[in-house]
Amino acid sequence: MSYFSRLTDIVTCNLTHLLEQAEDPVQEIEQIIAEMKEGLAGANRSVKTATTNERAIQQELEEHQQQIFQWKEAAKNALALGDEAEARNSLVRKQEIEDLKAGLEQQHRAAVATREHLTTTLHALEARLAEARRKQIELTQQAGLTETSSPENSEAAEAESDITPSRSELIDSELAELKRELGQ
Template sequence: MGMFSRMSDIIQSNINAMLDKAEDPEKVIRLIIQEMEETMVEMRSVAAKYIAEQKYLDRQAATLQKDIDNWMAKAELAMDKGKDDLARAALVQKNSYVEKLDVIESQKTQVSDMLTSVQEDTQRLHAKLAEARQKQKSLVARKDNASVRLKARGVTHSTQVENAMARMDSYEQRIEHLEAQVDAYDVVGSSSSATSLEDEFKALETNDVIEEELAALKKKRAA
């Protein structure tokens, strides 16, 4: 026995309410769709049976109508010929076919009503099936989206990721330290060069003064 005991349960079912009560909505919607598809096949089979029966009754009705017309024509012919007894017998035969035709017409009405009901139920079931399939797509999309988001959250809050980021920060600090050393070397190197050059000029100036003093001392001593 399937999820639904009657076809009307499927047609009148509130899919959202059923899913809200279900422990596994994805499984429930899959079973609902499966039950609907199987019921749809059964309903189409019943509809085909009614259509075939309707065509059969139409053929019987057409045959009976021919018999009725035929016996009516015979009764009229007998009347024209003054054969009242023969005309009466023809009318009796005609009426027997009329009774049979009435039964057939009654059967046709019943079959037509049942076929109409099946067609209406099939249309409603088809709409419910489309609703269920759309709901299934929505559930699958939401599940996939939730899975991807959960994976992303897991990666974001992963201890391994945090450790890796910490190591990257430490490595970045080491690089910054090395870069600072290079910058410091350039500053010290430039200052030393400037100082050495200034010392050389001072030395030259000092030598000139010494030479002048030495020349003045020699001149003084020679006098």
């Protein structure tokens, strides 16, 4: 049985409800975690792709900005030499590049929004997986099983190590802020 057909299903699922309906909640949580891990791997790939796309567009924007500068300089040089027709041609090329750049700027804004959305979804998936791992430990303990009886349980104990570096930095920053608030 597949629990999730989309990544948003993982984010919006009610683990308690899913497990209450299961014949063997320990086995079901293992399957749920496996599916979540697959979804998380896909989300990681999507974030990497979106980041690569965003950077490629940013690089292209920078190249176009350089070309705009070069065509403007060419127009200035042509005018300095008294060649108004060449200056006009250079300014036409400059305008074409500016038009291309304007289109790329829209694409870049869309790429940034896509990357941010995918990153937010990734963090939500990570949070849901951490919740599932905590639930797995709880169910395993309730069933009287030892934590070493399942390979998933060792992963549950290492859940914190799966936190992405950026997420870890945010947590460290928030922890430091809480310590300052408490005067520690």
